[in-house]
Amino acid sequence: MLKILLADDHHLVRDGIKMFLESEADFKVIGEAKNGLEAVELNAELKPHLVLLDISMPEKNGIEAATEILQHKPIPKIIMLSMYLDEKYINTCMETGVHGYIHKGADKKELIEGVRKVMTGQNFYSKEVREVMVSNYINSLKQKKKNLTQQKVTITKREMEIVKLIMKGYSSVQIAEDLFISNRTVDTHRANLMQKLDVKNSIELINKVTELNLV
Amino acid sequence: MLKILLADDHHLVRDGIKMFLESEADFKVIGEAKNGLEAVELNAELKPHLVLLDISMPEKNGIEAATEILQHKPIPKIIMLSMYLDEKYINTCMETGVHGYIHKGADKKELIEGVRKVMTGQNFYSKEVREVMVSNYINSLKQKKKNLTQQKVTITKREMEIVKLIMKGYSSVQIAEDLFISNRTVDTHRANLMQKLDVKNSIELINKVTELNLV
DNA sequence: TTATGAGTAGGTAATAATACCTAGTTTTAA
DNA sequence: TTAAAACTAGGTATTATTACCTACTCATAA
Known part of the structure; x- marks a missing residue:
């Protein structure tokens, strides 16, 4: 039985994803949080195996929540859920050390696949996220080139x-x-x-x- | 049997809400669209009783889709679904003449209540939306006052x-x-x-x- | 300890912007 | 067709900005 904590500030979305996860026989959502603060608290209290965190939430956003959760043992697996494919979000998430990033545009198959992969200790990024990562990589190469030509200015x-x-x-x-x-x-x-x-x-x-x- | 067309560009959200709606015995999601264009086409093809439209979608957003759908008979009931409580969105929706506006922060009870209310011919706005409408109304009074003092300027x-x-x-x-x-x-x-x-x-x-x- | 960068301030000149005018022609709307 | 508005351009004066300088003090990093 995989114990899951789900955090998303939108009730409809949260309950939808919950139903979704529980269509798998061995998944069980043992807690729901409607903001980052609740997520941190419920994680400490319920000690789930997996935490699914929406990024944009009030009180404390998903990234801040993830950072805190990762500091206290036992450390659950964490998958970020996001509406956006913003490279800033993706990069920041990478840095916090979460185990997966799934775009809400993903389908059921990908979600379940991602959860199972993360639980084996691997990282998982949904298809669209991987695409953004690739295009970011290419852009960063271009950017590097640009930075060489344009000497940086410092303003006091x-x-x-x-x-x-x-x-x-x-x-x-x-x-x-x-x-x-x-x-x-x-x-x-x-x-x-x-x-x-x-x-x-x-x-x-x-x-x-x-x-x-x-x- | 209430035939519903559901449009949302995020697969997880869409499938979640679908499961959600179909937990009601007499609701049936007969079609799903992942953008506004598909929503318009599927509406013409399937002639549902109710269309649930997410506002922010690619190709054609929910508002544009609603406008088109409302021009061709038979006119289904339309409920906008939105992540945001942005007054601009809410106002624009009012103008297009949709029958309801539900914030994704609403819960199952409100969603079902909203659908049933709209199907009886009444309009429905979820709790948080109503709150925004009230505060907007108050703001508009203040704004009106401001506009009187500041005469409009025209630039050639x-x-x-x-x-x-x-x-x-x-x-x-x-x-x-x-x-x-x-x-x-x-x-x-x-x-x-x-x-x-x-x-x-x-x-x-x-x-x-x-x-x-x-x- | 010394060199460097940051912050300070002034001199002198040229150029640009602002203030307040008048007044012609052209376009637009009543 | 006439009045109003828009676009045009100039006069004259004042103020501000820009261009290039020098040079002192202070803190900080090498």
Whole structure:
């Protein structure tokens, strides 16, 4: 008998997946959580063999919950369930050390297959997740190439403050008053920023920092 | 026997809800669609009594699908299913004339209750949806007040062109060259814009048009 | 301890933007 | 067809920004 803890904030989805899992004779959902906090607590209390965690949940999301669960023995197998194929989510999950990641677009066969595979000690990622991982890998190669050509720029704390005020439409004098420095100092910072980012006026500066999301 | 068409792009969710519905003796899911296009086609083909449509789907979203389905007789009852309690979604759904809106955070009881209520010809919105509708109503009253104080501004085509170039960091001279007009004309447009939008420099101008999304 | 980077501030000039005008032509809507 | 709005462009002045400099202080890392 495989004891499963299921966490998902949407009741309909949770109960659906539960019915789904229990169509397998040897699966039993012994607990249900509607947020990450509950999941952590129920895991400690019920000590399930497997925890299925939805990623986007209130209180504590699936990733945070997984991180905590993995710190206390006995460690259950953990499979993340997600609505999204966002590479950020997938990458973060990889880093936390969960045992599987299944997209909600997967079908029953894949879900059951994934659960069984994870229980044998292997990792499992559903088909669509694997596809994202592959395309990510390819992108990361391209990105690496790009990073070589474009030397990285570092913006200091003070410059950051200045940029933020420039973005609010403040003039040098206003910024100077705000920061209790000379407007000439502000001009110097502004000029340094423009040089660093290779732009020729404040609007381009704003566009650039936004583009490189340094804000 | 109530014939139901179910549309949701996530297999696990779809099959879950299906099992869920069919736990009622007189409910029968006669078709499943994994996007809006399929939903429209299957509706025409199967002529179900009720269509459950997830809002966010590829190809054609739930709202677009609902709009089409409502144009061809026989018109089934339609209930939107949504992950989100976004007021925009809810409002748009209201406008399309669907018969119900159920949040996926609802439970089995509410789903079944909603289906039965809709089938009697009434509308149904799940508890959390009703809450959003109430708070929206209150907000709309506040908004109305705000709109009275802030008279609406209209930006002309030419001004729009100018703003877009300003946003790219172009100077008046560059803009003038781009549009084959005098830089003084550009200055006039810029000044008119700043006056209209009650700002005192180009950066604030950009922030304002972005905020009021006039771009 | 010294070199480096960050933060500060000023000089001088040129260029750009803003403020407040007038006023013509063209387009659009009443 | 006439009035209003949009687009055009200029005058004049003030203020702000940008370009290139130098140079001091302070903290921190080599």
